[in-house]
Amino acid sequence: MLTLLWVANAWVGGELPQSDLMDFERAAWQKIAPAVASYPSTKTNGLALLVDDRNGYFITYGEVEKSFTGKANGKPVTFKLVSSDEVSHLSLLKAEGWKPGEVQELKPIARRDIRAGTPLLVAFAGGTVRGEMASNGMLGYERATRRMTSLNELRFELPETNIAGALVFTRDGQFVGVLSASLQAAGTQNSRGGTGNFAGATPGGQPNNGVGGQSGGGEIRGQLTDNNAMKRSFGPRDMTTAYTLGPEIMRRVLKGFASSDHVVKHPAVGLFVKDSPVMMGGVIVQSVTEKSPAEEAGVHAGDTILSMDNTPIKTTTDFAWFLLNLEAGQVVRVKLLRDQMQVTVMIKVGIAAD
Amino acid sequence: MAKRNEEELIQLAFGEVPDHEIEAWLAGHRGNQAALREFEMTRQLKSDLQMLREVPEPQINFEGVKDRILSAGPMAAPVAKSRTRWGWILAPLGAAALAVVMLNLRPKAEPNLAFNVPSPSPNQIFVPTPAPSANGGDAASVAMRPDFAGAASEGLVGGASSTGLRAFLNEPVKPRQSTPERTVRRVRRPALVEASVPKILPEKPAPAVTPNVDIADGAPRPSGASNGFGMPPKPIASPAPMVASKMGPPKAEPKIVIIDSDTDLLTGANRATEVTTNSVDVVVGG
Numbered sequence: 001m002l003t004l005l006w007v008a009n010a011w012v013g014g015e016l017p018q019s020d021l022m023d024f025e026r027a028a029w030q031k032i033a034p035a036v037a038s039y040p041s042t043k044t045n046g047l048a049l050l051v052d053d054r055n056g057y058f059i060t061y062g063e064v065e066k067s068f069t070g071k072a073n074g075k076p077v078t079f080k081l082v083s084s085d086e087v088s089h090l091s092l093l094k095a096e097g098w099k100p101g102e103v104q105e106l107k108p109i110a111r112r113d114i115r116a117g118t119p120l121l122v123a124f125a126g127g128t129v130r131g132e133m134a135s136n137g138m139l140g141y142e143r144a145t146r147r148m149t150s151l152n153e154l155r156f157e158l159p160e161t162n163i164a165g166a167l168v169f170t171r172d173g174q175f176v177g178v179l180s181a182s183l184q185a186a187g188t189q190n191s192r193g194g195t196g197n198f199a200g201a202t203p204g205g206q207p208n209n210g211v212g213g214q215s216g217g218g219e220i221r222g223q224l225t226d227n228n229a230m231k232r233s234f235g236p237r238d239m240t241t242a243y244t245l246g247p248e249i250m251r252r253v254l255k256g257f258a259s260s261d262h263v264v265k266h267p268a269v270g271l272f273v274k275d276s277p278v279m280m281g282g283v284i285v286q287s288v289t290e291k292s293p294a295e296e297a298g299v300h301a302g303d304t305i306l307s308m309d310n311t312p313i314k315t316t317t318d319f320a321w322f323l324l325n326l327e328a329g330q331v332v333r334v335k336l337l338r339d340q341m342q343v344t345v346m347i348k349v350g351i352a353a354d
Numbered sequence: 355m356a357k358r359n360e361e362e363l364i365q366l367a368f369g370e371v372p373d374h375e376i377e378a379w380l381a382g383h384r385g386n387q388a389a390l391r392e393f394e395m396t397r398q399l400k401s402d403l404q405m406l407r408e409v410p411e412p413q414i415n416f417e418g419v420k421d422r423i424l425s426a427g428p429m430a431a432p433v434a435k436s437r438t439r440w441g442w443i444l445a446p447l448g449a450a451a452l453a454v455v456m457l458n459l460r461p462k463a464e465p466n467l468a469f470n471v472p473s474p475s476p477n478q479i480f481v482p483t484p485a486p487s488a489n490g491g492d493a494a495s496v497a498m499r500p501d502f503a504g505a506a507s508e509g510l511v512g513g514a515s516s517t518g519l520r521a522f523l524n525e526p527v528k529p530r531q532s533t534p535e536r537t538v539r540r541v542r543r544p545a546l547v548e549a550s551v552p553k554i555l556p557e558k559p560a561p562a563v564t565p566n567v568d569i570a571d572g573a574p575r576p577s578g579a580s581n582g583f584g585m586p587p588k589p590i591a592s593p594a595p596m597v598a599s600k601m602g603p604p605k606a607e608p609k610i611v612i613i614d615s616d617t618d619l620l621t622g623a624n625r626a627t628e629v630t631t632n633s634v635d636v637v638v639g640g
Contacts, residue, residue: 162622272639
């Protein structure tokens, strides 16, 4: 592990070869690498990204110590934890003694700039591999928090290291996100060498091109399954599918980190709903968080939400996407069905941490 | 005196005097056969005039003819009505005649396109190159020949002809060298082609090279653009991503990614599972 961490520290800055990248990919990475810092980690890739050069702020994935050492721009640096966001699992770090102006900070990408098929560079502790955006419009559901989130789905060559916390960029140096989850087929067990979320070789011993051979990797986006194109772009190593937070969520996180209190203000109303038994018949309120905006507005468990700001809410998916687009402080007009009567309430969107 | 009697007789015969005066006049001329005969002839004249359908009633009235004509109303109306009636009859006939003329011109214009292409290709739409025949080869007859009809049909179905069609449509149309009598017949046709076809057809989408794929079931289907009926093409299954302008419901992606809190031993990242939205019964919120 120590050797691995040392290697990770060494390659950042473009000192080590990056997988099987083409020359133009390697050149693109050389421009990105100075903004990527590394630090010892046993749970993640131990990478951090410069997001505020003036103040020396970096972001990283996962839990970190309050103070630790790492390497940035080829120099040893001490990082201090400034803030953490429990929703995105991202943390804000401050590099002590950071000298601004030497490294170009990277900006998060906008949704309009990324689409399925966009070539990507995925940076791990062991090197950089090429990847490809599969979808930028996935809806994710975090089982522990029962929160919905938007996700980018991407595919890349299987690295030798863990992927949690890997940084994803476009080839023109825009920051896409941090890998936080990997796809596993339903019903499979989590074990190396088994039918996990990475596919082995396809039958017949042919290299897995990530299309038909990802037996344990779930379903791949149909629009990317051009067999020949994938063979030309990837391989011979296996492919996998993983997720980063969607661009809007990432921007919200960075905006919160850049605020004076460094707190990310995720919108929340205190409503938990499920689909109505009636097909497309709205969502039924299962519970209302105490002292939440929804409770203050008079929403009760058992109410059926029909629309929010005149946007029809037919399924939990509609509800989730609407909730993701809200901003704290916004007032939402919610039309409910209660005891066969239509009721309209106004909910002032709060902050998830409240 | 004779004239005065004549006028009196006409007034009597045309009923311009009261009935008792007519009876008194008849009683006074009971023996005057000539006068009675004249009276009867005058009355017969009135009857004959009444039998003429085209003669307005007022014209039969000897005394009121002038005044009633000057009053005009009854006189002008029949003329206008007659014109309207004829207009209803003639207008459709004229339109039909014009349509026949246009239809006769149209099929003869397309074969002329073929003759005006400098370097035609067998795959080009509407560009069959006829072999010169001994009699000069009428354009319409060439287009109807089975071999060229087949080529044209192939051009309509095959997407490879779209480039040829565009190239062809950009070509200037040159008047065909022909005999004097033919020149007279074709003077207007190049103008017709130049004025209409090149300005309209290039804006149409090119026929698809490959068969379209229906998005719903993925089955290959013939392109609407290449079916020869001018139908718009069916949407082709595109590799375009599911991109929302804002964060919006994924219309074409009814899937949801369930992210578990435990990590995958292989990747170190949280485990994720894709499920269809209609297969999960979860409580979401925030």
